[in-house]
Amino acid sequence: MSLLFNLFAELSVEEEEDNKARFIFSSSPRKQTPYMILEGNKVGESCSEEEKIIVKFKLLDLNKEEIIHVTHKAFPKLLYEESRVIGSSRGWTAFMSKHDGTVHLSDALTNLVSTRVMTLPSLSDPLRLRSSAIINVSISSPPDEDDGYVVFVKFLGPDLYYCRPNRVSRWTKIDMIYQSHINLCDVIYSPGTEMLFLVITGASFLLCYDLNMNERYTRLHLIKYPKMAQSEWELLALCSKTDQLVEYESSCDKCFIVRRYVETYDQGDKEIVFNKIKRFMVFQLHKQLKNGDITAKYTKDIGDLCVFFGKNETFCVDASKYPGLKPNSIYYVGYGIIGVYDIGDEKFQHLTPSMPLNWPL
Numbered sequence: 261m262s263l264l265f266n267l268f269a270e271l272s273v274e275e276e277e278d279n280k281a282r283f284i285f286s287s288s289p290r291k292q293t294p295y296m297i298l299e300g301n302k303v304g305e306s307c308s309e310e311e312k313i314i315v316k317f318k319l320l321d322l323n324k325e326e327i328i329h330v331t332h333k334a335f336p337k338l339l340y341e342e343s344r345v346i347g348s349s350r351g352w353t354a355f356m357s358k359h360d361g362t363v364h365l366s367d368a369l370t371n372l373v374s375t376r377v378m379t380l381p382s383l384s385d386p387l388r389l390r391s392s393a394i395i396n397v398s399i400s401s402p403p404d405e406d407d408g409y410v411v412f413v414k415f416l417g418p419d420l421y422y423c424r425p426n427r428v429s430r431w432t433k434i435d436m437i438y439q440s441h442i443n444l445c446d447v448i449y450s451p452g453t454e455m456l457f458l459v460i461t462g463a464s465f466l467l468c469y470d471l472n473m474n475e476r477y478t479r480l481h482l483i484k485y486p487k488m489a490q491s492e493w494e495l496l497a498l499c500s501k502t503d504q505l506v507e508y509e510s511s512c513d514k515c516f517i518v519r520r521y522v523e524t525y526d527q528g529d530k531e532i533v534f535n536k537i538k539r540f541m542v543f544q545l546h547k548q549l550k551n552g553d554i555t556a557k558y559t560k561d562i563g564d565l566c567v568f569f570g571k572n573e574t575f576c577v578d579a580s581k582y583p584g585l586k587p588n589s590i591y592y593v594g595y596g597i598i599g600v601y602d603i604g605d606e607k608f609q610h611l612t613p614s615m616p617l618n619w620p621l
Contacts (some may be wrong), residue, residue: 272551282516296598298320300318313335313337314335320611321584321613350402353365364437375403378425381429381430382431395447398449408424420434422434448505452509459480480553495538504519516562518581520540520592521540537592559603567591570600
């Protein structure tokens with residue numbers, strides 16, 4: 261999946277004439293190192309390109325666990341000033357116009373040499389949808405590699421739209437049954453199966469669509485839960501939980517359900533406030549039963565893989581391919597914290613307090 265985690269980027273370092281290091285974005289860095297964009301601000305206008313501005317960023321180096329300052333980056337004015345970030349998938353960031361709901365795809369955060377912007381139609385009923393919360397965006401394949409790519413946008417609630425920009429350039433709403441169970445569900449596209457998936461609340465079903473939008477429900481059975489004291493289970497029962505499907509694209513037989521438990525507390529006015537992440541659990545999809553149901557077995561070992569769980573499309577990579585990443589772990593952003601969770605030891609490490617995402621949102 262995309263190497264974007266909360267707008268995840270790869271950088272290289274170049275030496276300026278005064279021998280001071282200048283950090284820049286690169287689509288093919290000399291040495292790949294994972295970085296996470298924390299915040300950014302406009303610092304000026306581009307002298308060479310009228311439609312671009314100059315921005316600066318703060319990034320978290322996940323290898324050294326240090327904050328790095330990017331002092332100079334040309335960025336399309338259309339995306340920075342007139343749009344908001346609504347998600348990221350497969351190395352591309354999705355933006356939506358604040359004015360008319362037009363969707364743009366861009367590799368501006370990962371391509372140093374030539375930023376590309378692809379404009380899609382405005383979402384239908386933009387006045388309503390522009391004010392609605394967007395859960396996530398999924399792209400079937402990178403737009404520069406496949407003319408037949410499909411873009412999916414999942415809103416809070418039952419609204420799920422897709423667009424085939426190079427075939428039928430319009431947004432189509434997918435009508436789903438059991439709509440009350442998919443309010444907070446992410447969508448994820450699996451290249452291995454060429455299917456779009458949603459994990460129904462409670463991980464009881466997988467809702468999937470092929471590229472012709474034919475719908476199918478598959479019952480999920482989570483098995484071999486960890487052994488814990490009853491008191492611990494009672495605490496988890498009080499938590500809010502979300503379930504995400506994660507596929508390791510290099511091997512179709514490695515697919516996981518990642519469950520996140522979040523502690524909540526009541527301020528006294530019946531308004532629930534999310535507090536902090538209590539725990540993660542990982543279940544590996546195991547086998548398909550004779551009746552078509554699928555089992556997912558709890559595991560504390562996903563090997564060399566590490567999962568990225570943020571505002572992007574959830575994905576996993578081989579830690580050994582990206583120096584500094586911790587294997588068998590989950591990197592996450594949530595509720596004021598950027599951290600990493602060791603799946604085997606069941607321990608959290610806080611990397612840094614989560615900065616306000618001034619940009620991108």
